[in-house]
Amino acid sequence: FLALARLKWMLGTPEWAQPAALSMALAATAFVAYLTYVELFVLEEICIWCLALAVLTAASLALTVWGLFSGGEG
Known part of the structure; x- marks a missing residue:
């Protein structure tokens, strides 16, 4: 999450930053x-912390994709 935030707020963001952010978000989601x-399916248990991480990671991917298709603004 910190790497994605750093890429988002870099001054003079290079053109490779958005594809890099998308790659990181996709890897994290996978x-x-x-x-x-x-x-x-293996442990047959539900962990609230793991669920929170899954939700945050999905939100990170959604925001990254949204930023990519909105022209990187917002």
Whole structure:
């Protein structure tokens, strides 16, 4: 999350920053999806902290995609 925030607020954001942010958000979402699978189907337990992380990661991906398609403004 900190790396995504840093890329968003860099002064003079280079053109590679948005694709890099999208790549990081996609990688984080894929990893959290794997961890959620393990949580539900292997451990058969639900962890509130893991659920919170999954929600925050999905929100991060959604905001990154929204920023990419809105021209990086906002």
